[in-house]
Amino acid sequence: MSAHETGTATGEDDAPDPKGRGPQGLVALPWRMASVLAAVVVAAAGWLIVLAFCSLVWLGDDAGTSYQQVLEVSTQFWLLANGVPASLDGVRVSLVPLGLSAVIVVMVASAVSAIARKAVLSRGATSTGVRSNEDSGALAGSSGAFALRLAAWFAIPYLVILGLCTNLLGHPQSTGPAILGGLLVGGVVSLLSAGRTLHWRATGLSQGGWMSGVLAGVLAAAAALVIVAAVVLGGSLLTHQRDVIGIHQQLAPGGFGGIMLALLQVMWIPNEVLWTMSWLLGAGFTAGAGTLFSPTASHPGQLPAIPMLGALPTGAHSSALGLVWFLAAAVAGALGGAVAVRARRDAVARRLPPGTVGHDSAALLGLVVGLLTAVLVCFAELLAKGGFGEQQLAGLGASMPHLVVLAPCVLGAGAMIGGYLTSVLSHPDMGSDDESAPARPED
Known part of the structure; x- marks a missing residue:
């Protein structure tokens, strides 16, 4: 299959530049490294959104709150969006703001889909001799196996970030919810996104059987x-x-x-x-x-x-x-x-x-x-x-x-x-x- 044909099959007109200068710099890296960096970038982006909101509130507040408290509140609110209970002014908050969680889910899905799409395009480029690296063998097995590996490489660093932030804030009792949140947001969402990009569905195991429809x-x-x-x-x-x-x-x-x-x-x-x-x-x-x-x-x-x-x-x-x-x-x-x-x-x-x-x-x-x-x-x-x-x-x-x-x-x-x-x-x-x-x- 040629690079042009592969790009067409995946909905992309142009494969990434072989020198790594693509429209998205992150996906120009090997897929494992790109997955780890994507987890860090998504976590940082979600936290910065919350920090921007809290900073605006702080600027309009006359209570004399220090900016260190703003950073702590921002981190706790970001953790809350990932399913980790927060403690704000001594009040335990466990109601997850699903609106912010949806924004994080969209970022996770977009990043993982871009990495999976890049791996497909790299396989097409390899067939024409343009590129030969670890991506060329990433899809050697089934699409489902590669989707699982990609989800694992994204979910583990994301889960570690949640756990570290939870413990650095002095809430080790919330490590369990941090793990569950990391598995759900970083694991399940990334698996579904990678599987969709790779045209893999778990129901394909019983195609034509009772799961149809x-x-x-x-x-x-x-x-x-x-x-x-x-x-x-x-x-x-x-x-x-x-x-x-x-x-x-x-x-x-x-x-x-x-x-x-x-x-x-x-x-x-x-x-x-x-x-x-x-x-x-x-x-x-x-x-x-x-x-x-x-x-x-x-x-x-x-x-x-x-x-x-x-x-x-x-x-x-x-x-x-x-x-x-x-x-x-x-x-x-x-x-x-x-x-x-x-x-x-x-x-x-x-x-x-x-x-x-x-x-x-x-x-x-x-x-x-x-x-x-x-x-x-x-x-x-x-x-x-x-x-x-x-x-x-x-x-x-x-x-x-x-x-x-x-x-x-x-x-x-x-x-x-x-x-x-x-x-x-x-x-x-x-x-x-x-x-x-x-x-x-x-x-």
Whole structure:
């Protein structure tokens, strides 16, 4: 394969310069060294973003805080975005700002994808005699093996940086969360990014089998849930905008302080979207001690003066509209089931000899999609759960005991019905499974 052909296959028009002068200097290095340096650069870039924000707050603060404290707070907040609990003015903060975490994830994915793409291009360059180095043999094995190695070379230094920063700040008890955060952000994200760039999918191990379409269905259901949750949250903010503005004015942060306060709250908007998702599923969420918000009832208790919390209802009540949103979660599951069945049917139709998918298999496939989506939702809700301190704001997030029961029921039932209806509507004359029979042409 020529360098030009390889570049075209990977979406790149030009391979890096053989002398190392490419559009990205980092990826001009051997992939192992580039992975280690990328981990350091991503960690430094994430910390600098937080430092810039904290420095702006410090400049507008008249409390006489030293810049050393600004550096410490910046480091702790960056660690918090990586899943490591922080201690700010003696208050333990465990609520991860998923907005900042998303920025770090994007940086990790971009860096690892660039390194993996460079390795593919280097293999093409080697075939024409332009380059011969360790990259030429990096892809000698399977794409999956190389993706695992690349993820390991990125994740280990990133994990070490998190551990060192945690211990240098005097919090050795948080070493465990630092390791977990490093494995998740530096390991899982880099593995998925490298695998996607190298066109490797774990589901490829069962290509044409039961996994066909499952991933597409889960992603479709999860995306639908996120969209509906974002719409509900946005609508609540618009409906209660007077309360939100009133709380903001009570705090009297001033012009510059108001901007900083708004930016600070933006970092937790993804958490609030996930809490709303738990609300859609009927489990609800808590916004502090003695509070519970669900589609059928609300028990607000005493809420702290945080502008975003002004969007929450102020009285205990039940609403029929809440049941409508509850059904919207089931419809999101049905969409996932429908997507999975259509993808599965396409995969079966490409077999030799071609086959079809029966109604019962379609319903079972939808059920699997719904249950896997529920597992994904529960995991995301765990990431969005945390607190500020040990008292009133100690428990913020989804009501997990209710969620682990309701999410599989709502999404599983919705996806099963969606899969079954998709099969019936597309092939009404089909009965039970007949995957070995010739495929009927779709209308």
